[in-house]
Each structure stands twice: as structure tokens, then as C-alpha cells.
Amino acid sequence: MGTKLSVNINKIATIRNARGGNTPNLVEAAKQIQSFGAEGITIHPRPDERHITKKDVYDLKKVVYTEYNIEGYPNDRFMALLKEVKPTQATLVPDPPGVLTSNAGWDTLEHFEFLKKINQEIKAMGIRTSIFIETNEEMIAASAEIGVDRIEFYTGPYAAQFSNDKAKAIAPFTKCAELAEKLNLGINAGHDLSLENLKFFKQNIPGLLEVSIGHALISDALYLGLENTVKMYKDLLVD
Numbered sequence: 001m002g003t004k005l006s007v008n009i010n011k012i013a014t015i016r017n018a019r020g021g022n023t024p025n026l027v028e029a030a031k032q033i034q035s036f037g038a039e040g041i042t043i044h045p046r047p048d049e050r051h052i053t054k055k056d057v058y059d060l061k062k063v064v065y066t067e068y069n070i071e072g073y074p075n076d077r078f079m080a081l082l083k084e085v086k087p088t089q090a091t092l093v094p095d096p097p098g099v100l101t102s103n104a105g106w107d108t109l110e111h112f113e114f115l116k117k118i119n120q121e122i123k124a125m126g127i128r129t130s131i132f133i134e135t136n137e138e139m140i141a142a143s144a145e146i147g148v149d150r151i152e153f154y155t156g157p158y159a160a161q162f163s164n165d166k167a168k169a170i171a172p173f174t175k176c177a178e179l180a181e182k183l184n185l186g187i188n189a190g191h192d193l194s195l196e197n198l199k200f201f202k203q204n205i206p207g208l209l210e211v212s213i214g215h216a217l218i219s220d221a222l223y224l225g226l227e228n229t230v231k232m233y234k235d236l237l238v239d
Ligand SMILES: CC(=O)[C@@H](O)[C@H](O)COP(=O)(O)O
Pocket: 008, 010, 011, 043, 044, 071, 093, 100, 101, 102, 132, 190, 191, 192, 214
């Protein structure tokens, strides 16, 4: 089974916003990234609009013909966006206000009732749901009871440990992936995945359906070119 590459384009919007104009053009970039073979586009419209703006969410809807994945904390603004835009997938992320980046997964036990209600609302919109979580068996079991379609493993800890001890870095993910599959949860993964650590992750998580990659991929594209970079990441995902 192939793993889909969803390119997170937050960083392209970050560069654009630095000058307040429309360079680089986010919509054109999304079109190109898809034409180079990416099977999805991911965005994370943060409340402070530091990168993806509300307008971007609608503009991208018109051109994303692959899987459109919108990540975010499910507040009223996020839910209203989902209702109008109807992406392929909504990924629920527990970011507190002002966080630099997403650096933790949900505590699905503590927020169980809230997540269950939100999940029902999003599924009623006809949108696939995914939840950003840590590699923790209790959190996975609770995610299954919440009723999400997929989990997204927060891979920051894997990436941080990869260069020191990759076997140790991957072990909890492999174990948790087995449990997720038993519970019929689809498996996505993301955060700090890169050309260096992606292949090993893929090789050790057989049921991996999708990775969303932004920071490293867009940085690599500065040196290697966007087309080449998308293809290099895709090559690491073949079975
Ligand atoms: C939810 C998640 O996995 C993050 O990786 C996130 O989308 C990155 O956000 P920033 O681009 O704002 O760091």
C-alpha cells in the first residue's frame, strides 16, 4: 500500500506574509505541488493568521483537487471554516493560543466528551476526521471510542531522537500503530519528518496512510527545487 504525501504549505504563506503582497503565490504553489505528484495539500489556519489566512482557505478550495487537509484547534472559527469549505479531512490539533508550532498531541481522555461532540459534528458535515496524538496506547484506545476515522502520530519526538538511536525512536510508534490497526483507526503521521528520517518511519509503520510534511520539505525546496523535492519525498514513500 502506498502512503500519500500531503504537502503542508504553511511556510510558503509565512514567506508571502513577510512582505504583505502575494509573492510567493500560495495558490500557484499548491497547483504546482499537486502537478509534481503530491497527493494532498495540508494547511493549518492559525487564529493569528501568521501564515495561512481565512481567505487562503477559500482560495485553495478552488484549486486543490487532491486531498485537502485542514488542521487546527476546533474552536467556533475552525468549525465554521470546515462547514463552508468541506475539506477531505479535518485534523484536530490541541494548540494553546500563542504556541510556536504544534508540539504535543491531544490528551484524548481528559478531553474525551469535547472531542466526541466535535468529531460527531465534523463527520455530520461529511468530512473525514483525524486527531493529532502522542504515541500512547491509552490515547489511541480513547481515540477509537471518540470515533475518529484516523489518528495522526505527532512525530516530533521521533525526529528528535532519530539521529541518536533510530531503533529506539521508532519502537513506540510501531507498537502503537499495531494497536491503532486493531482498533480500525487509519494512521497518518507528521511533524518534523524529513528526507533523512522519512524512509525509516515508513518502513516500520506498514499501515501508514498519509504523511503531512511542511517545514523540512519547503526548506529542502530552496536548495533542490520544488519539483525535485516533492519527487524525492514521494520516492521515500513507495512500498
Ligand atoms: C499539526 C501539525 O502537525 C503541525 O505540524 C503544524 O501544522 C505545523 O504548524 P506550523 O507550520 O505553524 O509550525
